[in-house]
Amino acid sequence: MNKSVNSTQLKKIIREIGVKVTRQRLIILENILTGDEHVTAQAVYESIRHIAPDIGFATVYRFLRTLCDHKVLTEVRMRGLPARYEWAQKKHHDHLSCVRCKCIYEFENEQIEALQIEIAKKFGFKLTEHILELYGVCSKCQIEQNIPKEVSTPLQTSHVAQL
Amino acid sequence: MNKSVNSTQLKKIIREIGVKVTRQRLIILENILTGDEHVTAQAVYESIRHIAPDIGFATVYRFLRTLCDHKVLTEVRMRGLPARYEWAQKKHHDHLSCVRCKCIYEFENEQIEALQIEIAKKFGFKLTEHILELYGVCSKCQIEQNIPKEVSTPLQTSHVAQL
DNA sequence: ATCAAAAGTGAAAGTCATTATCATTTGCAA
DNA sequence: TTGCAAATGATAATGACTTTCACTTTTGAT
The missing domain is CATH 1.10.10.10 (Winged helix-like DNA-binding domain superfamily/Winged helix DNA-binding domain)
Incomplete structure (x- = not known):
């Protein structure tokens, strides 16, 4: 930054x-x-x-x-x-977060976006917004699983990837 | 019920x-x-x-x-x-909610599920959970847009659809 | 530059959903 | 039946905001 x-x-x-x-x-x-x-x-x-x-x-x-x-x-x-x-970026993206270290990654996926619009349409909804959040254990935390969970302020990392 | x-x-x-x-x-x-x-x-x-x-x-x-x-x-x-x-149902589903009347609909979409797993894999995440929420204006509220927003307890309707 | 109206501010109190504490009660295995 | 861990309910506490309100600042008009 x-x-x-x-x-x-x-x-x-x-x-x-x-x-x-x-x-x-x-x-x-x-x-x-x-x-x-x-x-x-x-x-x-x-x-x-x-x-x-x-x-x-x-x-x-x-x-x-x-x-x-x-x-x-x-x-x-x-x-x-x-x-x-x-x-607020021009390009919309969603988030992927680690349940252990709370790090946040960003990603974009056009296919999912398109499917969402389709679903809303089927229900007769005028879509205003959506939230897609994935939670899991990041690669680093998978390795460190034996080490006791950190107590200090969680580190906030961020990346964007185009998928 | x-x-x-x-x-x-x-x-x-x-x-x-x-x-x-x-x-x-x-x-x-x-x-x-x-x-x-x-x-x-x-x-x-x-x-x-x-x-x-x-x-x-x-x-x-x-x-x-x-x-x-x-x-x-x-x-x-x-x-x-x-x-x-x-x-907690066997079958996973996500939610679509009206920002006006707060009604909630449920839907399922296998394609989106698959894409999510793929994204997590690309980041090296072990996916534990995800949230997909769509917000919009339901068909009923689109029609009643001119009528002042209700003040009373919002009605909670629910449906499931397979898409 | 001056000045009043409108907008903005900080401290403190208030909300709202939820969790923690703790003295008392209850379920149930022995 | 009894002992005791588990569960309960009243109440206080918490965390994340939001509101209130008396005071201050910005800004458009002069």
Whole structure:
């Protein structure tokens, strides 16, 4: 990650969704842009604390919601876990997550997409969204099965693959 | 629904998962067996109240969890909504839900299942589970779009279709 | 630049679904 | 029948948000 962004770009994004440009929004947005993918609201809040300890978590949650409402971000809810946020990409993709180390991979599959549309049509539904989540044990965790499960913060890795 | 069940059958199910047979478990289990599909823990709790007001919701939640752990029930989590429970069926299926009236339909699709396994394999994952949820507007709600959204308890209908 | 209206903010309280605690009760194997 | 692990229910706690509200900031119009 660690892309560099200038505040002009950030301001543009904020203005385009029709809300006011504030210091807190710039900081939050920059953090999301330059930080890890698949972050939780808590993670953003904590990651921002050292640079701007005055920003409340309500503001983080609120802005994250706003960004989702305007399709700048996409909310990813895996299981009952806290929501994670990622940049809304042109290309749709789904997620594959390890139940042990919680790492997340992304994948795309046109065939499945097409089949979903077909199914919705058969039920007379106007499809607005879908969620496809695969859960399993990643290759690394299959090997380390004997090692006790980690207790620390789960590592969030991310990759995209075209299948 | 309204299948009739005798307590011998219920007791058998409870004993088979290796826990004690209690009055509350019999009542909860009968309620799930004879009641609606896709019920929430709250719904079970409330539905039971008039016949056994002494059963606490902790007991309902606990037993529902136990039933899930032993594959008697399956937990279905759509979006951030409360978990719903359904009988674990031999045949796997996925869900299609209306974002407006919250009705749930079930469907099966072998092709998608096969593709999922293939994707997991490509990532070196040992697939343990998957979630495929389609969200949209059902045919009924497409027609009633002009009528203000209902405020009362959403109707839960359920169907299975083989595609 | 100034200024008021509207929008945004932070702290704290509130929700909602679910889980944990713990003193008491109950199922059931011996 | 009895001993005791398992189960229960009341209540408190938790986690992830969301709402409220008094105060602050942005911004478009002047």
